[in-house]
Amino acid sequence: MDVDPVEEIPVLARLLQAAADRGEGTVLGLAPPGRSRIGRVSRVDPKVFAERLAAAYRERSPAMIRYATRKVGDPSRAEDVVQRAFEKILRRQQGDPPEITNIQAYVHTAVCNEINRELREVIPARATVSIDDPDRADDTPSSPVDVSTQVTDAALLRDALASLSPREREAVVMRMQWQLSVAEAAEIMQLSTGAVKRYTSDGLRRLRERLDPAIVA
Numbered sequence: 001m002d003v004d005p006v007e008e009i010p011v012l013a014r015l016l017q018a019a020a021d022r023g024e025g026t027v028l029g030l031a032p033p034g035r036s037r038i039g040r041v042s043r044v045d046p047k048v049f050a051e052r053l054a055a056a057y058r059e060r061s062p063a064m065i066r067y068a069t070r071k072v073g074d075p076s077r078a079e080d081v082v083q084r085a086f087e088k089i090l091r092r093q094q095g096d097p098p099e100i101t102n103i104q105a106y107v108h109t110a111v112c113n114e115i116n117r118e119l120r121e122v123i124p125a126r127a128t129v130s131i132d133d134p135d136r137a138d139d140t141p142s143s144p145v146d147v148s149t150q151v152t153d154a155a156l157l158r159d160a161l162a163s164l165s166p167r168e169r170e171a172v173v174m175r176m177q178w179q180l181s182v183a184e185a186a187e188i189m190q191l192s193t194g195a196v197k198r199y200t201s202d203g204l205r206r207l208r209e210r211l212d213p214a215i216v217a
């Protein structure tokens with residue numbers, strides 16, 4: 001597949017990013033509802049999980065720090081963001097841990113969430129920037145925002161994403177919400193780049209079928 005399917009529906013990418021900015025981004029790497037005990041890597045002995053998380057940190061932290069640096073603009077802040085994300089995962093396992101099926105995808109979700117928290121705290125003006133042009137200054141006149149439409153679109157998008165297979169959802173979110181390259185997504189998903197493109201294309205096709213045409217046109 002030579003054409004990158006992500007370029008086909010940029011509106012969906014903006015909706016996914018807006019959801020992440022509000023703290024409502026999709027969490028990847030978890031067992032689907034009703035399918036617990038399938039391929040899980042959590043709810044094991046805490047020491048074993050800590051070792052797996054440490055291995056994930058050694059393997060993924062350099063790439064995650066580079067990704068975080070692209071988002072927050074400073075390597076030191078990026079390193080702090082990644083460190084906080086891993087610390088939060090470790091603390092969460094001490095309570096009622098989620099059932100993780102792909103620890104690489106799960107920790108990257110945690111890093112993305114921490115990046116968004118960092119940006120919301122340090123750059124509060126993000127909340128007032130138009131979704132249609134995220135680089136535009138707040139003092140630029142813009143059209144009124146239909147909040148009810150945004151809420152409806154967000155609910156439809158959540159339901160549509162939930163209808164995808166785990167692999168399709170991972171590919172769509174990584175490529176469109178996290179804006180990872182095909183190679184970066186393939187590394188996290190532990191698949192070939194061709195498989196990532198196929199899952200992305202299939203996921204986007206199924207989203208088109210479920211979502212209102214006005215959202216993904």
